[in-house]
Amino acid sequence: MRTADSSQPPARNPQDPAATVETTADTHPERSRPRPRSTTAILVLACAAQFMVILDVTIVNVALPAMRAELHLDAAGQQWIVNAYTLGFAGLLLLGGRTADLVGNRRAFLAGVTAFTLASLAGGLADGGGPLVAARAVQGVGGAFLAPATLALLMRTFTDPASRARAMGAWSVVTAAGGAVGAVVGGVLTEYAGWRWVLFVNVPIGAALLTAALLYVPAAGGGRGGARRLDLPGALTATAGLTALVHGTIASETHGWDSPHVWVPAGAGALLLAAFVVVESRVAHPLVPLAILRHRGLAVANPLVMAMSGAGFSMWFLLSLHLQQNLGFSAVRAGLCFVPGSLGIIAGAGIATRLVARTGPRPLIVAGMTLGTAGFVWLSRISAGGSYAGEVAGPFVLTSLGFGLALMPAMVAATGGTDPAEAGLASGILNTSRQVGGALGLAVLATVASHTTAARLAWRPHELQRALTAGYGRALLTAAAFTACAALGALALPGRRGKAPLRHHS
Template structure:
């Protein structure tokens, strides 16, 4: 008798283990893809002839599509079922990864990254909901949520290392191809083991999703175009003006829609609005740090992709350790003190990065400032998430967390566009000044190709330094937001309703 009762129990445990493996692996694949490409950027730039301005689109194409459609993905999940949307999202992501690995042009690769972001935006909200659908309350669900959160946290670190290994021993194409076998297995297994979920009735806020995604995309494009063609360019002016119009249209649509992606009542709370503004600054700082330091470490320090991946590993460790320590302390001291200290510490790290020169080494110029920035960011994430969901109605808890994730992705994209524009402008001005000075001081009024290359390198580093200064200012603005807007107290926290940013 006992054998008969234990057998179904063992079968159920086995089924839940497979389900958890599917959900956690899918989340890892989506989160990992945001960082795995960073290490491969210099290789992509050389093979597909990206300029420094167009290279940012390899990152921003994914982030804008993922962030812009994440809320819509959550709504689709509720209307058409978690399992169905999860499998569809994984299939789209997998096909886009395969296409991206075959890319022979910039447009091809960037388009594939957009489709990857769409697939991720569909699969990721469904993955989190599948945990609650398939695991009963209590220890099973708590364990599953712990594994899910661990995959989200480990994704960045694993992405950097895996990106280095694949690019070093294969090519940049394998950072795309690696998703294909994983995605195929996941989609097949998921269709067999996941339980179907109930669906809801209602409508889709397609106008809201389209307007916010286009508004962010046009803003990023306008900023990027300004770095190459100037602020008075007709394309720059029209693009930025169109972005402003679309942002206004988005908020107008949300105020009238019965199925709004972002119910404006969520933004009425000053603590939550302040938290979202702070996430914009932290997202911009981290996107910028990874982008510029990846180029510096591989192009100037001449690190291989694998060595560069290991060079960034301390950042991921510092963020995880700082976030873990803060999560233990925030219930005692409240979130505001960490929201004040975190951005300020991050700004100090960014200021220290402005001291990088062409002769800097990893140990003397990069590691220390990078760790300071990582500790500041890690101190901020947990209290920021708790503040964003503090006091929100239970029916809006999921939306508040999703808006925070969306803000991180879109804010990072916009911030990176601003920083690349600052960097390119500063570098162009610097190289013009250096070349004119060198020619004027030369007896022959000319300079050799070798001298010109050295001046370009020096100007490029000057551009990086300018970007780090701008990023530090953005972090300080986040600090100011906390001082002015955020008044959350320890008693206001919802310690069970928050999920950390993706």
């Protein structure tokens, strides 16, 4: 009688389409998981890629006047340089996240970096508004595949709770600080090198990322079953629904909320997303298995991330306008004023990284969003005759510290207990919440600011700066309501004892 050898892998049915993938991962673990000495390189690689994606959300903003002047754009064309990127990015994040699970992190990462880099080169060479907007849209598509792949790569590489917390802390710092750094870098490049370099700068970065990915990202380690399991009906309805919803939200910045330009695409987006839920409940291999939404951390944390992003994105936008329009700062000087906020985010994320393994995410999110609420209330008291040091710096740093304290724990809560095979999907849902929350929040707060300003001007038409400041202050006070809701909502997260353990996989 032959005794079973526990070192041998279990028998697999050769007809099983997942057998090939799973056998490769089991019999060649060195191909599916990085060696310890490469984990630092993977952390740097993932953070650098995420930084490039987030940087491009804001780096173009300060270059818009120069782009408009050289390419002879109208106001709508100028707006679409920003909106095309947002649409491509937010609309395809779920598909990008699932693709990382199905074809592997390495392929998704390489595809995303390649598309982003080539689109950046094309945008820098654009000779008109149309080619530039098209390049920005492709950049967004590349970012939609790249961003989930970076977070999924970290989740699969760092399986120990302490090391994962440190890795996600670094990732969250890069994510939060990228927007502020983009304002500084964009101002410097536009002023001293020309607007085209806000796009050209991605080309050498992308080439370096491609080289590093080929060297350090494991060739295996994807999902189950390959690309033939991609849920095309789900992908189409999710992508079209998110794109329509974000498009309608963006349109509210130039049209009223009761305009057909807003409610027609927003309504269509809502119907398509409802159809997406129906499709996912019926197909054999859904793009988003509805069972994943039963994970309490993911279900609770994503609305929190939406509220946090809506307030955080708006803060950078509103303060940038206040510094330049009311305080008369140049683009470069305004960008430099965001550096203390970046340092506050880094400090908060550092504290969270040290504490999250002991406390769990819930108390850190509550504390961070409480600080954020206090900071927004303080910021809402800005005045037309005030100063950066006297009215902005203190509450700005306090608010940024709160965001740094809460962001990484929110990511841990959303992704920590999910199946490793669905890491890309979980990160895609999380990134979608961030982008859609940011777009919705900015649209709501921009509308609050514009309506308040218009009402003030109708009363005192010669006090433009006071009216603008009143609008920004009211919008910042509304942002405080967002963060207060996030602090209260975090109480619904499981406590440390109720938290699903991080799964270790070999």
